[in-house]
Amino acid sequence: MKKIEAIIKPFKLDEVKEALQEIGLQGITVIEAKGFGRQKGHAELYRGAEYVVDFLPKVKIEIVIGDDLVEKAIEAIRRAAQTGRIGDGKIFVSNIEEAIRIRTGESGLDAI
Secondary structure (H helix, E strand, O other), X not given: OEEEEEEEOHHHXXXXXXXXXXXXXOOOEEEEEXXXXXXXXXXXXXXXXXXXXXXXXXXEEEEEEOHHHHXXXXXXXXXXXXXXXOOOEEEEEEEOOOOEOOOOOOEHHHHO
């Protein structure tokens, strides 16, 4: 099993969700986040004063899936989240040792 974490632009969330549903994924976790990378924020004006916004709004998506769907999920996220501009985000993949469904006690792939 693998855990895929993707940090994307908020307005791309619906497109990514639909792309993941098309390949058969049933559950995702979405977390509102703030951060910056190479884009390093931007300056804004508020009531005549300029200030720097260091942290930009992002969305973090987490999914745990079987090894057989990893490449499809990565490609679906990448295609749906890509704008071609700086700040499109990142995808991280890590191993999951075990998954357990609390309600039923199922474990492994049955739990996800």
